Amino acid sequence: MDQEIQKPVRVKKEKPQLRQSIYSLLPEEMQTWLKDNGEKPFRAGQIFDWLYIKRVTTFDEMSNLSKELRDKLAADFELSTLSTLIKQESKDGTIKFLFQLQDGYSIETVLMRHEYGNSVCVTTQVGCRIGCSFCASTLGGLKRHLLAGEIVEQVVNVQKALDEVGERVSHVVIMGIGEPFDNYDAMMSFLKVINHEKGLNIGARHITVSTSGIIPSIYKFADEQLQINFALSLHAPNQELRLRLMPIAKAYKLPDLIEAIRYYTEKTGRRVSFEYGLFGGVNDQVEHAEELARLIKGIKCHVNLIPVNYVPERDYVRTPKNDIFSFEKTLKNHGINVTIRREHGSDIDAACGQLRAKERKQETTN
Secondary structure (H helix, E strand, C coil): CCCCCCCCCCCCCCCCCCCCEHCCCCCHHHHHHHHHHCCCCCCCHHHHHHHHCCCCCCCCHCCCCHHHHHHHHHHHHHCCCCCCEEEEEEECCCEEEEEECCCCEEEEEEEEEEEEEEEEEEECCEECCCCCCCCCCCCCCCCCCCCCCHHHHHHHHHHHHHHHCCCCCCEEEEEECCHHHHHHHHHHHHHHHCCCCCCCCCCHHEEEEEEECCCCHHHHHHHHCCCCCEEEEECCCHHHHHHHHHHHHHHHCHHHHHHHHHHHHHCCCCCCCCCEEECCCCCCHEEEHHHHHHHHCCEEEEEEEEEECCCCCCCCCCCCCCHHHHHHHHHHHHCHHHHHHHCCCCCCCCCCCCCHHHHCCCHCCC
């Protein structure tokens, strides 16, 4: 009698359970938690003072709270969900952090120094599913969404680094790894925490959210009626070229996207920034600038031209300086408000996702 051959049973690997970051909570949410745990709601103010003013690293440092309350906090929340793997510093003052999360994945956060202050570029996802052909962030696809507290903690950690030199985070841009509107609820919670006077108290007009063009979320964001700055990663003046650069254009076509942008500017009264990466020989000629001017005519806007950072895993090259200036001049001749983005961190892994791609190949290869 033939013996039946048993196939090996494949055991599904359990995902690590993510602990809740205390930085996810607004003061009123902390008050609710305190009441639910038999504590006085006014303690929320003390806890937020320890988190955002004194910037403690352990619950035990919260010396005006009882040992019992500190133990309750430690049981329900994590105070540190990020650990620094790499900290790269550029000659121009730019600092790029590679942080490890509690489940072993990694993310990037960048501090950029400007004349107007210190700006932090935060990440909203581990990887990205959008698939832009020029971006290192999408290598390996999307692993997971970040929790709101994990996004807040990026800014807090950068602020702790700035504390050592007596400086402050003044601006935040949500333009790191991932598509913010693909993690909408966590992004909104993050915005509320960093804007809150008891949180990081960063003014709404000092915060910028960028999207690759998820149309339903643009309408939703417009209806939030926030004073927060809004940017669209456009990168092409027509549907065919945008589809080549950004696969998201298949689901959200350029004419519909521009219609959503017009809704945003009319609903909020605020201007939109169009992020336009210049890729040598692809989208950077005068005829592209002419077409772009026609596309955005009449929209309250600003165009931010971005000379592309070279990414080894991608094939794009930098646009020659003369072509950059010709593109800028063409837009200005059409009355478009335009600037060329100053380059940051050219002597380190400056491109978004580049440091992670180099150091964490297991995450960024399929």
